[in-house]
Amino acid sequence: xxxxxxxxxxxxxxxxxxxxxxxxxxxxxxxxxxxxxxxxxxxxxxxxxxxxxxxxxxxxxxxxxxxxxxxxxxxxxxxxxxxxxxxxxxxxxxxxxxxxxxxxxxxxxxxxxxxxxxxxxxxxxxxxxxxxxxxxxxxxxxxxxxxxxxxxxx
Amino acid sequence: xxxxxxxxxxxxxxxxxxxxxxxxxxxxxxxxxxxxxxxxxxxxxxxxxxxxxxxxxxxxxxxxxxxxxxxxxxxxxxxxxxxxxxxxxxxxxxxxxxxxxxxxxxxxxxxxxxxxxxxxxxxxxxxxxxxxxxxxxxxxxxxxxxxxxxxxxx
Amino acid sequence: xxxxxxxxxxxxxxxxxxxxxxxxxxxxxxxxxxxxxxxxxxxxxxxxxxxxxxxxxxxxxxxxxxxxxxxxxxxxxxxxxxxxxxxxxxxxxxxxxxxxxxxxxxxxxxxxxxxxxxxxxxxxxxxxxxxxxxxxxxxxxxxxxxxxxxxxxx
Amino acid sequence: xxxxxxxxxxxxxxxxxxxxxxxxxxxxxxxxxxxxxxxxxxxxxxxxxxxxxxxxxxxxxxxxxxxxxxxxxxxxxxxxxxxxxxxxxxxxxxxxxxxxxxxxxxxxxxxxxxxxxxxxxxxxxxxxxxxxxxxxxxxxxxxxxxxxxxxxxx
Numbered sequence: 001x002x003x004x005x006x007x008x009x010x011x012x013x014x015x016x017x018x019x020x021x022x023x024x025x026x027x028x029x030x031x032x033x034x035x036x037x038x039x040x041x042x043x044x045x046x047x048x049x050x051x052x053x054x055x056x057x058x059x060x061x062x063x064x065x066x067x068x069x070x071x072x073x074x075x076x077x078x079x080x081x082x083x084x085x086x087x088x089x090x091x092x093x094x095x096x097x098x099x100x101x102x103x104x105x106x107x108x109x110x111x112x113x114x115x116x117x118x119x120x121x122x123x124x125x126x127x128x129x130x131x132x133x134x135x136x137x138x139x140x141x142x143x144x145x146x147x148x149x150x151x152x153x154x
Numbered sequence: 155x156x157x158x159x160x161x162x163x164x165x166x167x168x169x170x171x172x173x174x175x176x177x178x179x180x181x182x183x184x185x186x187x188x189x190x191x192x193x194x195x196x197x198x199x200x201x202x203x204x205x206x207x208x209x210x211x212x213x214x215x216x217x218x219x220x221x222x223x224x225x226x227x228x229x230x231x232x233x234x235x236x237x238x239x240x241x242x243x244x245x246x247x248x249x250x251x252x253x254x255x256x257x258x259x260x261x262x263x264x265x266x267x268x269x270x271x272x273x274x275x276x277x278x279x280x281x282x283x284x285x286x287x288x289x290x291x292x293x294x295x296x297x298x299x300x301x302x303x304x305x306x307x308x
Numbered sequence: 309x310x311x312x313x314x315x316x317x318x319x320x321x322x323x324x325x326x327x328x329x330x331x332x333x334x335x336x337x338x339x340x341x342x343x344x345x346x347x348x349x350x351x352x353x354x355x356x357x358x359x360x361x362x363x364x365x366x367x368x369x370x371x372x373x374x375x376x377x378x379x380x381x382x383x384x385x386x387x388x389x390x391x392x393x394x395x396x397x398x399x400x401x402x403x404x405x406x407x408x409x410x411x412x413x414x415x416x417x418x419x420x421x422x423x424x425x426x427x428x429x430x431x432x433x434x435x436x437x438x439x440x441x442x443x444x445x446x447x448x449x450x451x452x453x454x455x456x457x458x459x460x461x462x
Numbered sequence: 463x464x465x466x467x468x469x470x471x472x473x474x475x476x477x478x479x480x481x482x483x484x485x486x487x488x489x490x491x492x493x494x495x496x497x498x499x500x501x502x503x504x505x506x507x508x509x510x511x512x513x514x515x516x517x518x519x520x521x522x523x524x525x526x527x528x529x530x531x532x533x534x535x536x537x538x539x540x541x542x543x544x545x546x547x548x549x550x551x552x553x554x555x556x557x558x559x560x561x562x563x564x565x566x567x568x569x570x571x572x573x574x575x576x577x578x579x580x581x582x583x584x585x586x587x588x589x590x591x592x593x594x595x596x597x598x599x600x601x602x603x604x605x606x607x608x609x610x611x612x613x614x615x616x
Contacts, residue, residue, distance in 0.1 A: 028214035031222055034188075060182035061307055066247050067228050068185055071221025093220050094584060095297075095608055097251035097405040097559055099432050099452060101425045116450055117409045121583065122556060122610070124407050124450065142424055142432065143249075144407060144452055146557055146608060148584070153215055248430060249454055251405055251559040253586050253606060255579045270604050271563045275429065276402060276456070278561050278604065296578055296586065298561060298606055300403055300454060302430065336522035339530055342496075368490035369615055374555050375533025376493055382529050401528050403605075405559035451557075461523055 014042045014083055021087065022047065022079050029075060037072050039079075045115035047079040052108045064104035069111070069129050069141050073098060076113030077125035077145040084118040090152045091123070098127060098143030106133030109140070116144075123147045168196045168237055175241065176201065176233050183229060191226050193233075199269035201233040206262045218258035223265070223283050223295050227252060230267030231279035231299040238272040244306045245277070252281060252297030260287030263294070270298075277301045322350045322391055329395065330355065330387050337383060345380050347387075353423035355387040360416045372412035377419070377437050377449050381406060384421030385433035385453040392426040398460045399431070406435060406451030414441030417448070424452075431455045476504045476545055483549065484509065484541050491537060499534050501541075507577035509541040514570045526566035531573070531591045531603050535560060538575030539587035539607040546580040552614045553585070560589060560605030568595030571602070578606075585609045 014022070019042050026032055026039045032049070035057060041048035049072040051057070051064065059065040074096055082091045110130045117124040129141035168176070173196050180186055180193045186203075189211060195202035203226040205211070205218065213219040228250055236245045264284045271278040283295035322330070327350050334340055334347045340357075343365060349356035357380040359365070359372065367373040382404055390399045418438045425432040437449035476484070481504050488494055488501045494511070497519060503510035511534040513519070513526065521527040536558055544553045572592045579586040591603035 025214055029219060030210045030212045031219040034210040056184045056188040058184045060179055060244070065183060065185035065225065067221065067225025070224055070228070071219065074221050074224070090214070093254050095251065095253040095557070095586075095606075097249065097452060099249040099424075099454060100247050101432060116407075116447070124409060124557075126450070139424070142434070142452060144405060144450060144557075146407060249403070249432075249452075251606060253579075253608060255586060270601070271561075278403075278563060280604070293578070296588070296606060298403075298559060298604060300561060333522055337527060338518045338520045339527035342518040364492045364496040366492045368487055368552070373491060373493040373533065375529065375536050378532055378536070379527065379529025382532070398522070401562050403559065403561040405557065407557040408555050 014044055017087065018083050022082055025079060025082060026075070031071065032075060035068055035071065042083065044083050045080055047076045047083065047113050049076045049111045050108050053106065061103070064109050066100050069104050069109055070098050072109065072111040073113065073127040073129050073141060073143060074145065076111040077127050078113070078147060080113035080115050080125050081118065081123040081147045084115060084123070085149060088152050090150050091147050092150055094122070094146040094148050096127065096143055096145035098141055100141050102131070102138055102140045104131050104140050106131040108132055121149060123149065168198055171241065172237050176236055179233060179236060180229070185225065186229060189222055189225065196237065198237050199234055201230045201237065201267050203230045203265045204262050207260065215257070218263050220254050223258050223263055224252050226263065226265040227267065227281040227283050227295060227297060228299065230265040231281050232267070232301060234267035234269050234279050235272065235277040235301045238269060238277070239303060242306050244304050245301050246304055248276070248300040248302050250281065250297055250299035252295055254295050256285070256292055256294045258285050258294050260285040262286050275303060277303065322352055325395065326391050330390055333387060333390060334383070339379065340383060343376055343379065350391065352391050353388055355384045355391065355421050357384045357419045358416050361414065369411070372417050374408050377412050377417055378406050380417065380419040381421065381435040381437050381449060381451060382453065384419040385435050386421070386455060388421035388423050388433050389426065389431040389455045392423060392431070393457060396460050398458050399455050400458055402430070402454040402456050404435065404451055404453035406449055408449050410439070410446055410448045412439050412448050414439040416440050429457060431457065476506055479549065480545050484544055487541060487544060488537070493533065494537060497530055497533065504545065506545050507542055509538045509545065509575050511538045511573045512570050515568065523565065526571050528562050531566050531571055532560050534571065534573040535575065535589040535591050535603060535605060536607065538573040539589050540575070540609060542575035542577050542587050543580065543585040543609045546577060546585070547611060550614050552612050553609050554612055556584070556608040556610050558589065558605055558607035560603055562603050564593070564600055564602045566593050566602050568593040570594050583611060585611065
C-alpha cells in the first residue's frame, strides 16, 4: 500500500482528481524517491513534502544539505501550483530564491509550498522548510518561486 | 586513485593547500556522492562540478531534476568562495536564486561557481549550469548566491 | 508637526528609542522624500511605508513603477530589521528578490517589511506591497531580503 | 536636441526601429525622468542607463539609495529584453533579485542589462550596476531578472 495514501494528513480538501495528478507528478520525479522524500499533504494551493534525515543527504557538518532542502521545497511549490491547474496542464519551475536560515538538524525536514498567486501563465509560491526535532519545529529555510503553466507532454 | 585527481582539469592554479581544503569540503558533503557528482576544476575564485545523467536524478520528463542541478550549482559556488578563504575558515550558503532556462538533457550537467565579490564576511558568486550533450553545451540554469565566512567547526 | 507623528498607526508597540531611530533612518534617506514616501507604522519586527500615486512615479502604462514599489519595500524591510537592533547599530541591504504580481494601481502603494529571522550578523525579512484603491487592497509584490548589521557610521 | 541622441554611445548596432521603441519605452517611464536617469546605450540584447549622483537620490550615508540603483538596473534589463521583441510587443518585469556589493559612490551609477535568454514567453537578463568615480569603475550591484513578453496595450 502506498505510504502516503495511508497517512491521515495526506490530503486536505483537494479533489480526488487533483490529488491523483499531484501524486502522479511526485511519483514521476525519481529524485524524490532517491532522496527518500514523502508527500504528506495535498490541499488546494498548499503541498507539504517530508524528508527524513539520512546520512547520505548531509553536508560537511552532518546536517541535511541545503540542496536537499531546496529540492523538496522546489517540488512542494511546484505541486502546490499544480493543485490549481486543469487536467492536461503541467508546471515547470521558472526560478526560485531561498534563504537558509538555520542548520537542518532533527529527525526530518518538512517543506511547505503555498501559492501566493495563480495566474493564467505564471504562478508564484512561498516556500518554507522546517526542521522537526521531536516536538520542536524550526524554520530553517524561506523562499519564493515563480512557475509556468505548460501543456502536458505526451 | 581518486577520480578527480586523475583529471587534467582537476586543478588550475589554486595552491595545493587550497585545493586540499576544497576537496575535503566536497568529500564531506555526502549528498554529492549520493547524487554521483564529481569535482572537476578548482581555480582561484572558480569551481566546477559535474553530474552525470542517471535515471534516479530525474523529474517527470526524464530530465535531470532542477533540485539536483541547483544542488551542484550551490556547492560549486560555495567551494569557489572557499578558494579565497584561509585555513580554519568555512563557508555557509546564506541564500541563492536560480533561473532554470532549459531542460537538463544530455550526458551530464556541469555547474560553474564564480566569485563576484569576496568580502571579509560575505561573498557573492555567480552560478551557471550547462547541459553537455556530446559536443553541445547549453546554458540550462543561471543564478546568484550569497555566502558567509565562518570559523571552522571542530 | 511631523506628518507621521500625527498618524494613529504611526507606532505600534516599539519603544520610543527604537521608534526614534527608525524615524531618523527614514528621514536620512533623501530618496524617500523625493518619491513622496511616508512612514506609517513602526512595530517590533514590522515597518510599513506608504507611497501615494504621483504621475512622476509611473512606468509606461501609468502604474507606479516597479522600481518605486521595490524601493519602499526594501526600505520597509531594512527598517523592520532595525527595530531589533541596539543603538549604535545600522542596517544595510545585502540583497533582495521581489516578484511583481499585479499592476500598481490605486491611490497609494503600501509596503510591509516583516522580520523572519533576526540574527547576530544577518537578518532576513519578508517583503510585501499592496495597492490600495479605495476599499480594495491587492497584493502587488512579494519578496524576500537579506540584511547585515553594521556599526553606525559617524 | 535629445540628450541621448547626441551621445556617441547611444546606439550600437540595434536597428533604427528597435532603437526607437526602446527610447519610447524609456521616455514613457516617468520615474526615469524624476530620478534623472539617461539612456546611454542600446545594442541587441544590451541596454545601459546612467544615473548621475544627486542629493535627493541618497540613503542615510549619502550614497545613491539601493532603490534607485535597482530601479535603473530593472529598467536596463527590461529594455535589453525589448531589443529582441517585435513591434506590438511589450515587456513586464516578473521578478528580479539583486545583491548590493559596495557603496554607490562616485559621479554616477551605470546599470547594464544583458539578455541571457530570450524566449517566446519569458526572458532572463543579467543585471549589473557600476559606480563611476572619475576613472574608477566599481561593480556595486549584480542581479538577475525574469521578464514576460506581452502584447502592447493601446
